[in-house]
Amino acid sequence: MSIYSPKQQQIAGKIESKPALSNWKDWKWQLRHSVRDIGTFERLLGIRLPAELKEQCTQTLEKFPLAVTPYYLSLINRQNYAQDPVFRQSFPSPQELQMGQCDMADPLAEDEDSPVAGITHRYPDRVLFHISNICAMYCRHCTRKRKVGDTDSIPQREEIEKGLAYIRSTPVIRDVLLSGGDPLMLSDEHLDWILTELRAIPHVQVIRIGSRMPVVLPYRITNKLVSMLKKHHPVWLNTHFNHPSEITSSAKEALAKLADAGIPLGNQTVLLAGVNDCPLIIKTLVQRLVENRVRPYYLYQCDLSEGLTHFRTPVGKGMEIMESLIGHTSGFAVPTYVIDAPGGGGKIPVMPNYLITLATNKVVLRNYEGVITTYQEPESYEQTFCDRNCADCHLDLHIEGGAEYEAIGIERLLSDYDATISLTPEDNERMKRRNDD
Numbered sequence: 001m002s003i004y005s006p007k008q009q010q011i012a013g014k015i016e017s018k019p020a021l022s023n024w025k026d027w028k029w030q031l032r033h034s035v036r037d038i039g040t041f042e043r044l045l046g047i048r049l050p051a052e053l054k055e056q057c058t059q060t061l062e063k064f065p066l067a068v069t070p071y072y073l074s075l076i077n078r079q080n081y082a083q084d085p086v087f088r089q090s091f092p093s094p095q096e097l098q099m100g101q102c103d104m105a106d107p108l109a110e111d112e113d114s115p116v117a118g119i120t121h122r123y124p125d126r127v128l129f130h131i132s133n134i135c136a137m138y139c140r141h142c143t144r145k146r147k148v149g150d151t152d153s154i155p156q157r158e159e160i161e162k163g164l165a166y167i168r169s170t171p172v173i174r175d176v177l178l179s180g181g182d183p184l185m186l187s188d189e190h191l192d193w194i195l196t197e198l199r200a201i202p203h204v205q206v207i208r209i210g211s212r213m214p215v216v217l218p219y220r221i222t223n224k225l226v227s228m229l230k231k232h233h234p235v236w237l238n239t240h241f242n243h244p245s246e247i248t249s250s251a252k253e254a255l256a257k258l259a260d261a262g263i264p265l266g267n268q269t270v271l272l273a274g275v276n277d278c279p280l281i282i283k284t285l286v287q288r289l290v291e292n293r294v295r296p297y298y299l300y301q302c303d304l305s306e307g308l309t310h311f312r313t314p315v316g317k318g319m320e321i322m323e324s325l326i327g328h329t330s331g332f333a334v335p336t337y338v339i340d341a342p343g344g345g346g347k348i349p350v351m352p353n354y355l356i357t358l359a360t361n362k363v364v365l366r367n368y369e370g371v372i373t374t375y376q377e378p379e380s381y382e383q384t385f386c387d388r389n390c391a392d393c394h395l396d397l398h399i400e401g402g403a404e405y406e407a408i409g410i411e412r413l414l415s416d417y418d419a420t421i422s423l424t425p426e427d428n429e430r431m432k433r434r435n436d437d
Helices: 005-015 027-032 038-045 050-060 078-083 086-090 157-168 189-198 222-231 249-260 280-291 317-327 409-414 430-437
Strands: 120-122 127-129 175-179 206-210 235-239 266-271 294-299 336-341 346-349 355-360 362-368 372-376
Touching: 005 038, 038 050, 078 086, 120 157, 127 157, 157 189, 189 206, 189 222, 222 249, 249 266, 266 280, 266 317, 280 294, 280 317, 294 317, 317 336, 317 430
Parallel strands: 127 175, 175 206, 206 235, 235 266, 266 294, 294 336
Antiparallel strands: 120 127, 336 346, 355 362, 362 372
């Protein structure tokens, strides 16, 4: 069971007289008493910032607001707060106002890939559905700073209806990811309505929810919420733990409720300088996640959003961390390291190179120890099951319910039924010269 620590009691006592455990564990109480200014942050935590730093951080809040729950605040080590990973994720820094040359308001071009308000349709068979611009906490490393905090709102029902209409009219969509903000900032009733509408769409097979509530406000995971989510299976939930210190007894309790309800859990970690850019920290994190039935899903390279320069690490640091995981811990505890490509290119896996070279019938590989070995390919390989002419295929593939689709991108080049032999950027100078000639 989650505990009510002396530090939590002290913080609660500064918020109201005669603090009660029932209040502390009430997620709505936590939201009502969210810390939104530096003075309250100092008072509740019992620290005093240097005057110059306080003034600089106050200027930061004019552009990027502050919001942190009393619960998440209580995780900060006040004796060494400046180096604390929770403090660095929650407290404003003057470095956020230092815009790098590559910083962008919308680095992932989500707005450009939005056919209707609230929908980002980037991948062929799935969409991102923004159903809230509110979070329990404003993470200092948030990639959607243009939406979260700056626009503190929940989309009106009419706007949600437009997103639902787009999903209904686009049969290729089989997977809907509810995002924001944080979808769990909605009431149980409002979220139930959205899930009910989505579940009534025949071609929607999977619904996913992206939420940081298990990290920053685990008391939101109530029995009532979990019972409601169970009605709409298959529902998946991805959360966002960045450091082992966030996996508290309260967080474990919330994760157990979700897992016991049959909700598959994943985690998306962002690689952050000064927070978790250490192989030992990440290995400890992923091992504690799987111990609590959470599958490490992605390790993100920090995006090029405005004000995140101080959080970014070289890609080489991520590769070093992956080398410390692959072969050194359980395979299912190893996340995929990705760069979410600027301009809307989507998530690109970046992994250490284990394929050294290849010949006609042999490949040379290396393992995590540096052992070099070979794999003998078949001396002759003939595809007998099909002729790869998918457009005219008459074979019974035993995939009832499988949807037909048109191959795109690299898959299109690999297919035998399409005559395309290359993919060429629109602004290719050589192609322009050909057209001019």
